[in-house]
Amino acid sequence: MAAMIRPTKTPRAGEHAGALHIEGVSKSYELGDRSLPVLQGIDLFIPAGQFVSIVGQSGCGKSTLLRLLEGLDTSYVGRITLDGAPIVAPGLDRGIVFQDHRLLPWMTLEKNVELALRMRPLPARRKAELVREYLALVGLQGFERAYPHQLSGGMAQRAAIARALVNEPKVLLLDEPFGALDALTRIRLQQELQRIWMRSGSTMIMVTHDVAEAVFLSDLVVVMDGKPGRISRKIPVPYPHSRERGAAALQEIEREILALLLDQPGAGAPATAFAAPAPAGGGRLTAVKA
Amino acid sequence: MSARAWRDRARRVALGATLPLALLGLWQLASRGGPGAAYAFVPLREVGAGFVEVARSGELRFNALSTLREAFTGLLLGSLAGVVFGAALGLSRVADRLLGPLYHGLRQVPLMGLVPLIGLWFGNGAGAKLVVVSLAAFYPVALATAEGLRQVERTHLELARALVLGRRDTLRLVLLPSAAPFIVTGILQALAFTWIASVGSELLFSATSGLGGFMSLAQAAGRMDLVIVAVASIAVLGGLMNAAVMRLGRRAQRWRHAT
Numbered sequence A: 001m002a003a004m005i006r007p008t009k010t011p012r013a014g015e016h017a018g019a020l021h022i023e024g025v026s027k028s029y030e031l032g033d034r035s036l037p038v039l040q041g042i043d044l045f046i047p048a049g050q051f052v053s054i055v056g057q058s059g060c061g062k063s064t065l066l067r068l069l070e071g072l073d074t075s076y077v078g079r080i081t082l083d084g085a086p087i088v089a090p091g092l093d094r095g096i097v098f099q100d101h102r103l104l105p106w107m108t109l110e111k112n113v114e115l116a117l118r119m120r121p122l123p124a125r126r127k128a129e130l131v132r133e134y135l136a137l138v139g140l141q142g143f144e145r146a147y148p149h150q151l152s153g154g155m156a157q158r159a160a161i162a163r164a165l166v167n168e169p170k171v172l173l174l175d176e177p178f179g180a181l182d183a184l185t186r187i188r189l190q191q192e193l194q195r196i197w198m199r200s201g202s203t204m205i206m207v208t209h210d211v212a213e214a215v216f217l218s219d220l221v222v223v224m225d226g227k228p229g230r231i232s233r234k235i236p237v238p239y240p241h242s243r244e245r246g247a248a249a250l251q252e253i254e255r256e257i258l259a260l261l262l263d264q265p266g267a268g269a270p271a272t273a274f275a276a277p278a279p280a281g282g283g284r285l286t287a288v289k290a
Numbered sequence B: 001m002s003a004r005a006w007r008d009r010a011r012r013v014a015l016g017a018t019l020p021l022a023l024l025g026l027w028q029l030a031s032r033g034g035p036g037a038a039y040a041f042v043p044l045r046e047v048g049a050g051f052v053e054v055a056r057s058g059e060l061r062f063n064a065l066s067t068l069r070e071a072f073t074g075l076l077l078g079s080l081a082g083v084v085f086g087a088a089l090g091l092s093r094v095a096d097r098l099l100g101p102l103y104h105g106l107r108q109v110p111l112m113g114l115v116p117l118i119g120l121w122f123g124n125g126a127g128a129k130l131v132v133v134s135l136a137a138f139y140p141v142a143l144a145t146a147e148g149l150r151q152v153e154r155t156h157l158e159l160a161r162a163l164v165l166g167r168r169d170t171l172r173l174v175l176l177p178s179a180a181p182f183i184v185t186g187i188l189q190a191l192a193f194t195w196i197a198s199v200g201s202e203l204l205f206s207a208t209s210g211l212g213g214f215m216s217l218a219q220a221a222g223r224m225d226l227v228i229v230a231v232a233s234i235a236v237l238g239g240l241m242n243a244a245v246m247r248l249g250r251r252a253q254r255w256r257h258a259t
Helices: A062-070 A109-115 A124-137 A153-165 A183-200 A211-217 A248-263 B003-030 B035-040 B044-057 B059-091 B093-107 B111-122 B126-150 B154-162 B167-204 B211-220 B224-252
Strands: A020-031 A034-046 A051-055 A077-082 A094-097 A171-175 A203-207 A220-225 A230-236
Touching: A020 A062, A034 A062, A034 A230, A051 A062, A051 A211, A062 A094, A062 A171, A062 A203, A094 A153, A109 A124, A109 A153, A124 A153, A153 A183, A171 A183, A183 A211, A203 A211, A211 A220, A211 A248, A220 A248, A230 A248, B003 B044, B044 B059, B044 B224, B059 B093, B059 B126, B059 B167, B059 B211, B059 B224, B093 B126, B111 B126, B111 B167, B126 B167, B154 B167, B167 B211, B167 B224, B211 B224
Parallel strands: A051 A203, A051 A220, A094 A171, A171 A203
Antiparallel strands: A020 A034, A020 A077, A220 A230
16 A cells, blocks of 8 residues: 555655554543443554545544544553554654644744753754744744734644644644634645645644545545444545645545545434534535635 | 823823822811811821921831831742742642642631731741731732642643653743733732731831831821821832732733734
């Protein structure tokens, strides 16, 4: 599989590894004496340097899976390894971008990005250099001294990406990174993320609701099914990067995935009394306009 | 500043000054009601003369500085202790369970109610006064710090975990700045309390200096004009300090306000 989707990219500073092995991972939440399964029998191998998206309806456990990969949650059954080493805690070999930018409001952008370098034994000058370099990478040069409240949502999310990348992590985890942005900003940032990924050589794993986004960016789209969360299909997107949005071949794959999602039981109606009315399965799935 | 801004400001000042000026007028009227009334409501001219007298002699300045020094020492000690204690309450469940009930219980006792005990343990002088003043700062700062730390966004703590920040860095770079608005508010409150507590403790303990001591002496000497001078000085200085701290607080939290 890896062979056919090798992207055409020029990794910087030597290929860093970043192969993720997820083997038989299950997880459930204990609610009183009831056990609520959220993930069941997840098996997934992600070769180093790939871009993988995870799509599925709300509540299918895709964000939970991402938290396991980050090491924020370690109570699960099964095995997750990064380049052979089990993931037991958060580490600087993984970066994460949340849906909310999570910049600390009392720090300038510069300081926010530098916070990620806190545990790195680098001289201050080198750190300042890296911060400047990564803020420039996401197009924020000139905003080093700005505070988060002075930025638009899109700019704040760019800064969050810079913060996640400044450690040159093997794996970048993205949890619906553009979910809160307006459509135009989202498209622009998707294009930038493609460029950044091709440059960085990091493995990237993105959870998203936006099928077009997933297909545009990914080498592999993992479709998850809910209650309990499990992988229902793995759909390769075997086209080289950089891609053009709305290419016919991509649209075809997108239609296939949409059909899969809309076909899932519970895709249209709320599955439990507590679930918010599901955004009509396709409500948040933006269609590509060619 | 534009002409309009000046006008708005002038209007605000005029409005704020209306009531004090009216009271002064009433005061002056009341002072004309005979010799008894002139003692209870010292004519403003005499108060003015008294003010000039103690301002010239340096007495007023000396005593005001003495009370200020006391208030600030107490504010400093009490706030420091309050931040440390409040941090323990806010960060550690064990500390909260162990120390919380005692703290919240003692907090209900008016400071002046502790004066006899403090006098017994710390004597009747400077030490006792400092304890009272520090306690006045300690209570609100501890409360505000604990509350501020409890309100830290969980998402920010998760970020700290994801960035593998150590405990000390998390405290210094995430928890404390996040709680800072609360802590500043607590210190602001504490300032008002320490000012009141230092004047009060000077009145209650034997004080050789300070505005409270000055007031007692003036009262003992039957100099009601100087009592009024002391009261006015306490009010004005307290108000100025409040304004200064508010301004400092706003400066320290520029990030909270869109600029």
